[in-house]
Amino acid sequence: MRSAAKYALFLALSIVLIASSLSCITIKAPGKTGSQGGSSSSKTRPHPPVRTGDITIGPKVDLASQSVGPSGGIIAVAKPGDPMDGFVISVSPSSFSDSRNFKISSAPITKHSFGADINPVTPMISVENAGAPSDKLMYVRVPVKVPEQYFAMGFIYDEKSKQLEGMPLVSADSGSITVATKHFSNFFVSMIEKALLAKDTDSGFRPGIDDWEFVNNGSYIASGGHCEGQSLTAMWYYCTQPDGKDLCLFGRYDNNGKKPETPDLWEDDSFGYRFCSVIQADNKTELAQDFWLNLAGKNWVWINNKWEMKDVPGIGDGATFNLFSYSIRATGEPQEVAMWSSSGGGHAMVVYKAVGNALYVSDPNYPGIADRKIIYYSGEGKFKPYNSGANRKEIDAGRGTSFEKILYSGKSTVLPWDKIAQRWTEFKNGTIGNDKFPQYEIDYLDENNKWVPLVDGFSTRNKIMSLGVKRITGAFPLALQIYREGKQLEVKNREIELKPGNNELGIYVLGTINNEEQYVDFKYFNVKYEADEKCTPPPANIMSMLQKTTKFRCELLNLPTDIVGSGSMQKWVPGFKFTKHFYIPGNGIAMGGDATMPITWSGTNFSGGGSVSGYKDSLSGSVCYKDGQVLVSFDYANNDIKDNLKFSVKNLPCDPERLTRPASKGPTELVYMNTEAPVVKTYVSRLEWTSHEERRVLNGPNEVWDAYLKSADWTKQCGFDIFFR
Incomplete structure (x- = not known):
């Protein structure tokens, strides 16, 4: 020594x-x-x-x-x-x-x-x-x-x-x-x-040519930022040229390399963004x-x-x-x-x-x-x-x-190049981050009021679509934003409105870390809204008679349902199956009288709402004519938290006989009646119901009741009728 x-x-x-x-x-x-x-x-x-x-x-x-x-x-x-x-x-x-x-x-x-x-x-x-x-x-x-x-x-x-x-x-x-x-x-x-x-x-490296096109905003697995992952991967791409000689990184994987490019929407560059976060997470803090x-x-x-x-x-x-x-x-x-x-x-x-x-x-x-x-x-x-x-x-x-x-x-002293190369293979396969980010599932609410997985290419005849995200792995809640044609859509109560034809929906998934929403993923789903063939307006004599009607009522009675309830009030036994009645207007029984909703007409469209002061129900619909039948479509929401009903009907065929030739001493009306639930189901495009009630208790916390319609059995009989008078 x-x-x-x-x-x-x-x-x-x-x-x-x-x-x-x-x-x-x-x-x-x-x-x-x-x-x-x-x-x-x-x-x-x-x-x-x-x-x-x-x-x-x-x-x-x-x-x-x-x-x-x-x-x-x-x-x-x-x-x-x-x-x-x-x-x-x-x-x-x-x-x-x-x-x-x-x-x-x-x-x-x-x-x-x-x-x-x-x-x-x-x-x-x-x-x-x-x-x-x-x-x-x-x-x-x-x-x-x-x-x-x-x-x-x-x-x-x-x-x-x-x-x-x-x-x-x-x-x-x-x-x-x-x-x-x-x-x-x-x-x-x-x-x-x-x-x-x-x-x-x-x-020879240059920003705008050799770096990534998105900003470092961090993610679910790199909540503080993935600056090092973004820097290392850009350097690695420049030094190794994995796509071929003289090819540049900036914008190459915009929208994951698909057309059209979306330079104003960085969120859909999910492969590259997750790649940077994964490399960041591969390093130990x-x-x-x-x-x-x-x-x-x-x-x-x-x-x-x-x-x-x-x-x-x-x-x-x-x-x-x-x-x-x-x-x-x-x-x-x-x-x-x-x-x-x-x-x-x-x-x-x-x-x-x-x-x-x-x-x-x-x-x-x-x-x-x-x-x-x-x-x-x-x-x-x-x-x-x-x-x-x-x-x-x-x-x-x-x-x-x-x-x-x-x-x-x-260069590679922070993370060996072979580790980045391994992750690059996952990037090219579209699997990058699957071992790091939480697993999830994009679901939609089907006609049986059940959340089921959404698949690319899904078709629906419903204009309104409810979307949600289900966490499969991970400890923190997930949320989503929805885009179409590069613009974020307005989402109310998980619902979006589809346009006729194909809707390419961009689903931006976020996870909450330290009370802040962070990037998880972005995926596109093609959803086709198959609007029914256009039918012509009713003949003038029928339309004239319809426009004279001023009252509307709809009942869906004795429908077998599965209601899920919870809370200290225990109004019903959770999971109790029973037949339930749905009314339009929703407060029809409480109103007494003929329990109808006043409506007004504008051409072939009708609308109503606010039947009772302070009651915020709403009805909008239209009529057309095909094969001698008046086809009725409407959307209804009563917006009452105690008995919150959302009910839609599409192209319900009504015989105009009692409108044009009413029975002796009978009312002039457009009527539909049926007791076969499988037939009724073909016209009911939406049926959702929730309930929230609170009851004050002396010297104690309020009793609470929450319930929702889990499913309905459309294989049996029910009572269904509507009328315009």
Whole structure:
């Protein structure tokens, strides 16, 4: 072993291999068709050539080998005269669930083809430990010597792709580097003249071409924001070009790659949005917290014949700026920047070029904006705080954040590229997020008053449709918004009004997290409303007689029903099956007299309501004529919480005989009567009933009764009649 003083003339470099998550948290004080997953955008532009090279190494030297158990341990290289003497790895407790054998070796770099910017100052270092990443950060000390006028940083070398990847620095002393990593690979340290890093360098990545088109608003599984997931996936797409050479990401998967594109409706970009959130969630927040704790720096010190880890000053903003400049210059690829605010909260973005004293960034909170940058004041050796937020909702709410701590995070050091590639396969299959987001089911209320799953291509003859979302998994309630042709529809009591023909309904599903609705999913369903064939108005003599009628009444009697009731009043036994009577007007019995609703006519349309002062029932309908019959259609709602009935009839055929030739001394009326429930059901397009009552109790809480019509049995007989008089 050598003492710490032995390395006093050495420049330190900290190399970090971190597979952690930048959580993007904020600390608060007390119309479409087409196949899924296709590419929609025709955007292309020449992509800069991928920078590759060969590295030739000499004979490998085994340096150390040691087994480390779940309780952790230290592996140190004690090889006087070897450039790797003093190399140390510390495995934190609980990094692995089982024992791992660590094998450290090195080999001199004899030749490479990466050009003059790459000047290795260490051998190629290899650490083998069965490959799997650790659950905790591991700390590494690497001895290195770099002349004062040079800047040095670590690079991973991928033998398969023949590409380099920059490695983040955390701390440095005069003779070593300290590394925090979750996994190991072949890596080395390279140096470059500092004067060269003052020159402009560019990866070719551009906002509005290579980033995602939607803003970072967070989601059900990333409620604080998914800035890191959005940044990493955009970088991954740019670097790997999974759809083919020169194809660009921005807008390519608008509306999940289907036509027509919907640039004004980001919510339906569900594959991409869930992809970003899933990558965010794949990273562990506690590892991000470890990452921030190391901003101040950690380093190994030789004290009392053993290595001990001590807190040391961080690398400084000047070195951080150089990390971005050197890594873009050497690799030709964009890099991730991580930021932190002392007031709380973190953020992640893409740095894609360094020009003068500015690092140009692609901010997920401002997609497509190309003039945002982080300014470095070289005279002060400090970055100007960058203003953004944990997510765009925070910014729009006036809770933006000034991030004063800027950190180089690299490329795949936060999350291995193969993990993103795996998730990309799920993205293309349309299954992205199924293992993370809550499972749900979109339901509609059928003619039997039962909620059943909605399927794409559903057809209905009902103009009014009730929609809901059922949570299958997950702990929090779900809600939905409904869109058609890019516009949000007005929903009242879960009901929407369909237009004739096809209705492409966009269902936006949200889940409530911390009292705030968050993104879950967006899906389209084609629902066809098959309005009946138009029939002609009744003949003039019949229409004239109808327009003289002023009263309307409808009764649906003795219908077998299943009523579900609950509450302290227990007016009926819950689940009790009995025959129920439905009346129009709903308060007809209480009114006494002939219990009819006054109506007025306007052409072939009739309407009525408000039969009794303070009673808010409403009736609207129309008549037409076909095959000698007057076809009657109407919608009724009595809006009485004690006996709330919604009742609709469609094209009920009424014989005009008693209207044109009334019986001797009989009323002039249009009448329909039937006792066969299966026949009646073909005309009743809607039957819903609920009841809510409260009864005051002396010196106690009110008694409450709630009930609803669960189902009706239309296979038997009932009594059904309507009349106009």
